[in-house]
Amino acid sequence: MNNFLIDFFINKSNHRKVRLLKELSTEPKDIETFADKLAVSKETIRKDFSYFADVQPDAIIKTTELNKVFYTCSPQNKYQLMLKIIQEEPSFFIFKHLFSHDKLDVTKILTTFFFSESTYARYLKALNHLLCSYSVxxxxxxxxxxxxxxxxxNFYNKLLYFSREYPIFVNDLFFYDDFIASLKEQFPSYIASYDANKILYRFKVSVKRLxxxxxxxxxxxxxxxIVRCDDYELFKKQIARLTKQYFQLHDLPEDEFVFFYRHA
Structure with missing residues (x-):
C-alpha cells in the first residue's frame, strides 16, 4: 500500500486500519509497538484486530517468543482486508463513479454510507483539502x-496508477494488451524509456475523458x-487507429496527441 492511496482514506478509522495493515506487512510486532507507531491505545489495536478477524478469519498470524505475542499478516490476507476497507471508504466510491459517469447524485453517497448532510459536508471539506495538492x-x-x-x-492518472493493485476502476473494454503490444512493436525505444503501466493508464484516462x-x-x-518527426506522425496514426477501433473516437484534436506523446 503506497502513501498516495493511504491519503484517500479520509475516514479516521479506515485510515488507521490501513496504516496498521501496512505495519503488519513488515516484520512481526507486538501490540505495544503497533500502538506506539500509530499513536493509539492498545485497546484500539485489539479492536482493529477483531475487525480484521470478522472480515477474514485467521488473517492475523500470531507467534509467541519470550512470553510476548507478535502479530503479522500474509500478503494474500492483507489484500482481502484492503478490498473490504476500500469498499467502506466513500472517496473511492466517489471517484469510481465520477471517472465513469462524470457526475454523481449526492443522495447516493448519503444513502450508501448512511451519512447525514453535516457528516457529508465535513467529509467533502476534508477530501477537497487533499485535492488542493492536485489543483482540482x-x-x-x-x-x-x-x-x-x-x-x-493528471489526477486520474495518478489515482488509477497507484490503485492498480485493486479492482477499483474496472473497464469492460480492456483491450490494453493490444495497445501496449502495438506500441512495443512500433516504438520499442519509447516503451523501454517509460513505465508501461503509466503509459497504459494515461491512455485509459484520456479515452475515458474523451x-x-x-x-x-x-x-x-x-x-x-514536440518535434513533428516521422516517429511522432506514426505514433499519431497508431493512437488514432486504436481509439477508432475500440472506442469509436474519430478525428482527435492535435492537442490530444501532443498531450499523450509529451506526458507518457
Whole structure:
C-alpha cells in the first residue's frame, strides 16, 4: 500500500486500519509497538484486530517468543482486508463513479454510507483539502470534479496508477494488451524509456475523458518540445487507429496527441 492511496482514506478509522495493515506487512510486532507507531491505545489495536478477524478469519498470524505475542499478516490476507476497507471508504466510491459517469447524485453517497448532510459536508471539506495538492476540487450538486482538463487528467492518472493493485476502476473494454503490444512493436525505444503501466493508464484516462466529451487544450508552452518527426506522425496514426477501433473516437484534436506523446 503506497502513501498516495493511504491519503484517500479520509475516514479516521479506515485510515488507521490501513496504516496498521501496512505495519503488519513488515516484520512481526507486538501490540505495544503497533500502538506506539500509530499513536493509539492498545485497546484500539485489539479492536482493529477483531475487525480484521470478522472480515477474514485467521488473517492475523500470531507467534509467541519470550512470553510476548507478535502479530503479522500474509500478503494474500492483507489484500482481502484492503478490498473490504476500500469498499467502506466513500472517496473511492466517489471517484469510481465520477471517472465513469462524470457526475454523481449526492443522495447516493448519503444513502450508501448512511451519512447525514453535516457528516457529508465535513467529509467533502476534508477530501477537497487533499485535492488542493492536485489543483482540482469537488463541487455540489450533482457532485463533479472541477479544474483544468490537464489537472483532472493528471489526477486520474495518478489515482488509477497507484490503485492498480485493486479492482477499483474496472473497464469492460480492456483491450490494453493490444495497445501496449502495438506500441512495443512500433516504438520499442519509447516503451523501454517509460513505465508501461503509466503509459497504459494515461491512455485509459484520456479515452475515458474523451468519451465523456472532454477535450484537452494546451498552451503554446505546453506544446513545446514536440518535434513533428516521422516517429511522432506514426505514433499519431497508431493512437488514432486504436481509439477508432475500440472506442469509436474519430478525428482527435492535435492537442490530444501532443498531450499523450509529451506526458507518457
Amino acid at each position: 476540487k469537488l463541487k455540489n450538486n450533482p457532485l463533479i470534479l472541477t479544474g483544468s482538463e490537464l489537472n483532472i487528467r 468519451s465523456l466529451g472532454h477535450t484537452i487544450h494546451l498552451s503554446d508552452k505546453q506544446r513545446e518540445g
